[in-house]
Amino acid sequence: MSPYINIFSVGNGPFSKTLPMLQDRVANGKRIKVTSLSSISKLPKGCRVLVFVEFGKEQSGEWKSLLNGRSVLTIANEAWEPGFFIIHFFIEEKKVRFAINVKLARKAGIRVDSRLLKLAKIIDE
Numbered sequence: 001m002s003p004y005i006n007i008f009s010v011g012n013g014p015f016s017k018t019l020p021m022l023q024d025r026v027a028n029g030k031r032i033k034v035t036s037l038s039s040i041s042k043l044p045k046g047c048r049v050l051v052f053v054e055f056g057k058e059q060s061g062e063w064k065s066l067l068n069g070r071s072v073l074t075i076a077n078e079a080w081e082p083g084f085f086i087i088h089f090f091i092e093e094k095k096v097r098f099a100i101n102v103k104l105a106r107k108a109g110i111r112v113d114s115r116l117l118k119l120a121k122i123i124d125e
Contacts, residue, residue, distance in 0.1 A: 007033065008035050009052075011052060013077065050073070052085070085101065086105050
């Protein structure tokens with residue numbers, strides 16, 4: 001079991017500036033490491049959290065193939081591709097909100113805490 005929570009990100013955008021702020025913080029007794037990936041082929045086998053800062057629809061098929069059957073929490077700052085991201089952030093009434101696709105989380109073998117679900121918009125598609 002790794003002593004780290006490894007968060008990988010793809011693309012440049014608003015998240016790419018804020019994600020590094022998580023570097024070396026501790027969550028559940030594990031230090032957070034944030035790594036920016038330059039391409040799909042750089043995704044390590046042990047990836048458990050993947051943040052899409054930018055998501056090119058032209059690459060969605062490649063990402064789906066690569067992530068199929070893997071237990072990876074996918075996060076995006078918009079829902080570009082329905083049925084692809086487990087968590088996505090969006091603006092509603094001038095506030096940042098988030099949605100969780102519980103069906104995708106279950107399929108990926110990811111258990112989402114009930115306290116987090118109470119705060120989220122639930123998607124079950």
